[in-house]
Each structure stands twice: as structure tokens, then as C-alpha cells.
Amino acid sequence: MVLLVFLALNIAAALILPHVPGSDTAARNPFRFRGFPEYVSGIRAGADDSNLVLLSNSQAYAGEYRARDGYPALLSQLMNRSEPEKRWRVHNWSVDGITSMEYMLMAAELSSTVPDVVVASIGYADFKGRNRGEGFSHCRSDLPRLSGRPPVAMRLPREFWRRHGKVEDTLAFVARDRFPMFRLPEFAWSWLDQVYPGTQPLLYAPSLYFHPWELDLKRKGGKVGISRPPPKEDDPDYYAYDENSTEMLEEFFLALKDLEGARLIVIACPGNHHPTSRHLPHLERFLADARALADRHDVSYLDWSDALPRKDFRDSLHFNRKNHRRYAERLWNELTPDSTL
Amino acid sequence: MLFNSFTFAVFLPAVLLLFYVSPHRWRRALLVLASYVFYCWETPVYGLLLLASTLLDYTVGRLLERTPGPVRRRVLLCCSLAGNLGMLGFFKYADFFGESMYGLGGLFGFEGTWDAYGFILPVGISFYTFQTISYSIQVYRRQVSAEHDFLTFALYVSFFPQLVAGPIERASHLLPQLKKWNPVTADDIRYGLERIITGLFMKLVIADRLAILVDLVFADPGHYPALTVWIAALCFSGQIYMDFAGYAAIAIGTARLFGVRIVENFNCPMAARSVGDFWARWHITLTSWFRDYVFTPLGGFRKGGARAAMNGALVLMLCGLWHGAEWHFVMWGSYHAGLMICYYLIRTTRRRLRSGRNKAITTGFRVLPWVLLTLWLNTISGVFFRASSMDNAWNMLKVMFGISNAAPAAVEWYAWLFLIFIGGLFAADFIRAHLNVGSWWGRVPWFVRSLGYALLAGLTVLGAVSSESPYIYFQF
Numbered sequence: 001m002v003l004l005v006f007l008a009l010n011i012a013a014a015l016i017l018p019h020v021p022g023s024d025t026a027a028r029n030p031f032r033f034r035g036f037p038e039y040v041s042g043i044r045a046g047a048d049d050s051n052l053v054l055l056s057n058s059q060a061y062a063g064e065y066r067a068r069d070g071y072p073a074l075l076s077q078l079m080n081r082s083e084p085e086k087r088w089r090v091h092n093w094s095v096d097g098i099t100s101m102e103y104m105l106m107a108a109e110l111s112s113t114v115p116d117v118v119v120a121s122i123g124y125a126d127f128k129g130r131n132r133g134e135g136f137s138h139c140r141s142d143l144p145r146l147s148g149r150p151p152v153a154m155r156l157p158r159e160f161w162r163r164h165g166k167v168e169d170t171l172a173f174v175a176r177d178r179f180p181m182f183r184l185p186e187f188a189w190s191w192l193d194q195v196y197p198g199t200q201p202l203l204y205a206p207s208l209y210f211h212p213w214e215l216d217l218k219r220k221g222g223k224v225g226i227s228r229p230p231p232k233e234d235d236p237d238y239y240a241y242d243e244n245s246t247e248m249l250e251e252f253f254l255a256l257k258d259l260e261g262a263r264l265i266v267i268a269c270p271g272n273h274h275p276t277s278r279h280l281p282h283l284e285r286f287l288a289d290a291r292a293l294a295d296r297h298d299v300s301y302l303d304w305s306d307a308l309p310r311k312d313f314r315d316s317l318h319f320n321r322k323n324h325r326r327y328a329e330r331l332w333n334e335l336t337p338d339s340t341l
Numbered sequence: 342m343l344f345n346s347f348t349f350a351v352f353l354p355a356v357l358l359l360f361y362v363s364p365h366r367w368r369r370a371l372l373v374l375a376s377y378v379f380y381c382w383e384t385p386v387y388g389l390l391l392l393a394s395t396l397l398d399y400t401v402g403r404l405l406e407r408t409p410g411p412v413r414r415r416v417l418l419c420c421s422l423a424g425n426l427g428m429l430g431f432f433k434y435a436d437f438f439g440e441s442m443y444g445l446g447g448l449f450g451f452e453g454t455w456d457a458y459g460f461i462l463p464v465g466i467s468f469y470t471f472q473t474i475s476y477s478i479q480v481y482r483r484q485v486s487a488e489h490d491f492l493t494f495a496l497y498v499s500f501f502p503q504l505v506a507g508p509i510e511r512a513s514h515l516l517p518q519l520k521k522w523n524p525v526t527a528d529d530i531r532y533g534l535e536r537i538i539t540g541l542f543m544k545l546v547i548a549d550r551l552a553i554l555v556d557l558v559f560a561d562p563g564h565y566p567a568l569t570v571w572i573a574a575l576c577f578s579g580q581i582y583m584d585f586a587g588y589a590a591i592a593i594g595t596a597r598l599f600g601v602r603i604v605e606n607f608n609c610p611m612a613a614r615s616v617g618d619f620w621a622r623w624h625i626t627l628t629s630w631f632r633d634y635v636f637t638p639l640g641g642f643r644k645g646g647a648r649a650a651m652n653g654a655l656v657l658m659l660c661g662l663w664h665g666a667e668w669h670f671v672m673w674g675s676y677h678a679g680l681m682i683c684y685y686l687i688r689t690t691r692r693r694l695r696s697g698r699n700k701a702i703t704t705g706f707r708v709l710p711w712v713l714l715t716l717w718l719n720t721i722s723g724v725f726f727r728a729s730s731m732d733n734a735w736n737m738l739k740v741m742f743g744i745s746n747a748a749p750a751a752v753e754w755y756a757w758l759f760l761i762f763i764g765g766l767f768a769a770d771f772i773r774a775h776l777n778v779g780s781w782w783g784r785v786p787w788f789v790r791s792l793g794y795a796l797l798a799g800l801t802v803l804g805a806v807s808s809e810s811p812y813i814y815f816q817f
Binding site for chain 1: 346347348350351534538550553556557560561564565753755788791792794795796798799802803804805806807
């Protein structure tokens, strides 16, 4: 009887959960965090198609704007306009709140596909040292569900598994991958929270401040204001870039280097770095590391950390529309230096 | 390994499969191996402590059997007690007593600080040391004969369903079942699965959900109005009950899948009609352990009401210390000790006044005021139990009793929602304990029962709180 109920739940989940379009048809993952295995499998080898895969963080995700206003979509327009004989597909594999784990898993996924260009636009916070001891459950996306696919899992280095492959987390993600009923609660609570804001942290996930499924729903009523005490003290080391970060960054460089036949560019993503910011030492260490690792492993690297005007940032990392446009043009110039509009 | 984990969901069926297909003579070895894998999953080195405790009491048991002289027998028993309590004391209490002694010394002008060992407390050490001690005492008292087969004894100490958080079994009950395997019947499997499903629901859906409000309010009680703080304290009573009773249900259900019957640990404690009644319903195996091995040897009820009250109070203070090497646990135990003394005094007086008249009311709606009073007293004790420190406990109590200025805001509507949850829980316990509705659920047709539990399993999948949290009693 229990098995019958579970079977019914799985069938219901398969019917209810929305289909996730591939990254070749959507400008970014419409569900924001979830459904990455479906999303990242969008690359198709076509005679006339060229595939550009963008691995990045919330800067490229550009959740503040419609997908078509983010720089990945603008880049796609520029690429296709300047090379009309080719059809460029820009796959925006960015994750809002990305971790080094997701970069590694994306790289593992990429090695079974045939991209022409891979652009990794990375920031120091994506490789924060505290991620070293975390398991897959720390990820903000379902990308670790890829670990339930043995061919992808085997491409990940042993050290990566030793560090992050906690049995419980891995089993949880395999279960989610194979049995949709385990994704149903997150979907249901995300749905409820977007209709009645505040219900998710109140009754389901007190530590989650994002929706596992981002759905375009009409809000009913006001937000449930959960009364929380004001935060006592900001954790100054949350984004610390340390020796663990160096190890994780090198692992990522090596994984990218293994991609055969793809043009590869690693970019230190632009930021709005205030001269007195307490994060500046972390940034400097990251930039020095990235430069040294790129030289050591012969990877094409660009330091664009100060490339865009600071006034056109919404905060320390995210662009306004002008900077989205600027960054798209800058990337386009880098990728097709001989082209003109 | 946690019962509410995917790892256990893989581990248990694998062990069960091997158990069912293996010949009887291999079953003990298989379960000992499985139990050590279960225990050592997170921190393998602590398996050595489990092994040490097993070896010690196995040896003491064998020697006790061969030793007729009372003095030598007493020495042997003391060896077992010293070994087990020494291990428990060293890993659990060394830092607490060290820091307390230095703190006390500071009051008299001595300077210095305790250099803490900083051990991570071995999971379940308080449970399995008590279980092995009970074996040695039972052999000493000649209530059971010493176990000759080492594997059987090792399984008695390490049997994984009840290893890390009880119920604390007695050798006289568990050992015979491990020596001669009862055939596992379809009824055993059905009952086992029902208890596992119920336990998971209690933990994942109820306890973890109540914890949301509890964690929020205990983190900063001064931020909330007094009534919200009361509701949170009440929710903690429900949380710890559902957490621990949920664990016990899974333990009992898991053991039954192997054909082993484990004793019950809870009997509707939220519906206790007095402090004494509460301790007869809550963590029954620990209470009976203290009753048999501390309270009764100290004199029990044999030496008059005052002595019984003092002994009861001492037991409860020890019980508090057993739960954790923190002052707020000591305070929790002391609070219950105070309640117990008052309870004995009132009970004795009432019995004198009532002599020759009607018996006390023990069931039906008429006990409701007493049940509510007991619940209220326990809610206050829960504050000491849940608090992260004594300061935190005082802050909670100050807001609850209006000593400090609570936040002026009105009670949030969701606090009422949690109150409804906890009210439902209380009502369920009260009906089962006092309204004599009988076991109607046991009389419904099997397919309706099965469907009910299957739906409960589905509800657990859908309604479980997202964060995986360990059982509260694992820390003891």
C-alpha cells in the first residue's frame, strides 16, 4: 500500500512539476535555481550552430531584469548580428548564489558536449573558503543531481568527491533525481510562498531565503511578516577567500582545461569595489591566484574586475542596464575582435 | 547515522535483506557488524568506546558468575560501575566539572582556568553505558545469568535500533530474544513498518515544524511579546516529545522487523495528571533505570515519605545531569526535584485527609485541570532544558513572567497557529490517556489501516520540513 501511494505521488509529481526548457530555448533557467540537469543538457551539435556556454553567478543570471535584458541575451543578439552566416546559441548556465561545486559539476557536464566557446565569468565569492567543507546540500541549485548520473559523476576529480561527496547529500540528490515526489514539497511550498508570501520560512524552510522554484504567480494578500530579531553581528569572514579557495579554483581551471576543442576564456568578473571595502584583500588574493593559475595551466584569462564604471552597478556585484549592455559589448569584442556591427 | 536520513533508508533495507537470507547462526554477527557500521558512520573512533564498554561488562559478567564471595562480587561490580561511569564522566563531564571547579575557586580568590579537553561527546554514550551497567547489576543480583556468547552480548550492547537514544533495555528482556531468534512474522513486519512511518511523521512533520517557532523565540526572547514566548515554550514541550517519541517509535519498529520486541518509552506524557505521573509516562526506561538502581537502593518508599521525597529529588537531579553537562540541565533536574518534593508532600497530606473516603479522580474530563497544571509546570521546566545557557533560560522566564519588559507588539497570528498545533497534540494524548476510547484503530480492517499508514507516509514525504535536523536526544 505504501509503495502504491509512493507510485501515485511520483506520477502526480511528474504531471504537476513544470517542464524545464533547455538552455538552448530559454535565455536563463526560468525556475531560477531548480531543474538544472534538464537545463544544462540543452546543447546540441548542429552543422550551422555555434554554442557559447557562459558559466557564471548572479551577475549573469540578472534576476533583477527580464532575461532578455541581461548581458547573456544581449551578447547573443550581438553575436548573431555580426555573424549572420552562423547561428550562435548562448547558453546561460549561471546560478544565483553559485558555489565552486556547481562550477565543477557544470564543467563535468560540459565535457560530454561540444561547445565552441566557454566563458567562465567568476568572482572571488563564488570560491569562498567555507565551501570546502560543504556537501551538495549547500548548493542553491539542483545541479548536484548530476551526481546521480554515473558518467558525469566519474568525470569529477577524486579530491572533489572526497571533499563534497558526503554520502547523505549524494543519496538525497540521487533520490531527487530518480523520484520526482521528493521535488514535490519544494515546488508546493514555493508555489504557496509566492501566492502567500512568508509561508515558506514560517512552516517549511526557516533557513531558506529563496524559492527553490521561481514561479510567475500572482500574489494574494500581504507578506506574512515573521518577526525576527535584528541580526546581531555580520559575519566578516563569510566570503573569505583563503587557501581552500585556491585549491578549489585550481580544480576548476583543470576541469576547464580538459574541455577539448572549445575556446576557453576565464574572466574575473567586474565588480563595484569600494577602496575601503573589507572584502578587498579577498579580491586581491583571488585576482593574484587566478592570474597565477591561468599562467600555470595555460588558460586564457582576463582581469576585468575594474572594467566597468562603478556608478552603473546596482550594488557591489550586480549591473544596471547600462553595464549589462557594456559587458555584452566587451565580451562580444573579445570573442569576435574583427567583427563590426 | 540518523533515522531520518537517506543513508538509513538504504542501510536498513540492505541489512534486513541480508538478515532474512542469512542462516540463523550468522545473524548475530551480521547485526553486530551492522550496528558498528551504524554507530561509527560519522566518527569511527568512538566505536572503540563501545567495544571497551562491551569487553568490560562481558568480562565482569563472566567473572561474577564464577565468583561466590559477596566482597569479591561487590568489587567486580564496582569495576564495572567505575569503568562505565568513568568513561561517561571523562567524555561528558570532565570539562563541565573542571570549569565549574575553577569557577568556584575564583570566588575564593584562586586564579587559573580549566584547559578544556574539548571532546565531541560520543553519540549515545549515556544510553549504552546505562544499558551495560544494568546488565552487570542484574548479573550481580543473580536476576540473569551471565552471557557466555560474546557476539550475543556485543549485540545486546550495540543493537543499532536502540543504540544511540534508547529505549534503555534490560538484559532480562533483550538478551533472551537475541539468543534465540523468534521467527519474523508478517504481523511483525506490518507492525514494524507502521511504527517507523508513525515515528518519521512525528519527527519530520511535527517536531521539526514546532522547532521553527521554538528556535526563533529562544534565540532572542526579548524580541517577542510574553504570550508568544509562552507559546514557544509550550511548543518546545511538544517538539521534544515528538522528537524523542518519534525516535523511539522508529527504534521499536526497526527492531520488530528483526523479530525483536523493544519496550515502550512513552505513554502519553502530555496528559500526565501529576508530576509523579509524568515521570511514569516520560522516558520510561530511564526513569525505571533510576528507580531500580538508585531510588530503591537508597531506601525507596520503605523509609517514609520524607526520605522518599528526598530520594526522588536526588534521582531527578541526577537525571538532569545525565541529560547534559550544563548548568541549565542541572537546573532542569533541580526544578523537577523541587516539584517532586512538593508532589510527595501534597500527596501524603491528601491521602491522610482522604482516608476512608472516595479514591482520587484518575480519569475522565475531571482530571483536566490537573493535567493542564502539570503541563504548565513542565512547560516552565522545558525552558531550562531547551535554553542554550542559564542566561538564555532566565531571559525566557523573565519575559514569560513579566519581570522584564516584553516587546509591546501584539501576538503574531502565526503564534496562534502553532498553539493550535500543540493543542491538537495535547488533545490526542489526553483522549488516549483519559477518555477510555479503547483501541478503535486496532479494530479497523487491515486494508483501511494499511491505507491510513500509506497516506501518512505520503504526507510525511510532502509535509516534512526541509532542513534535516538530528534528534535532540542524540546529544546525550
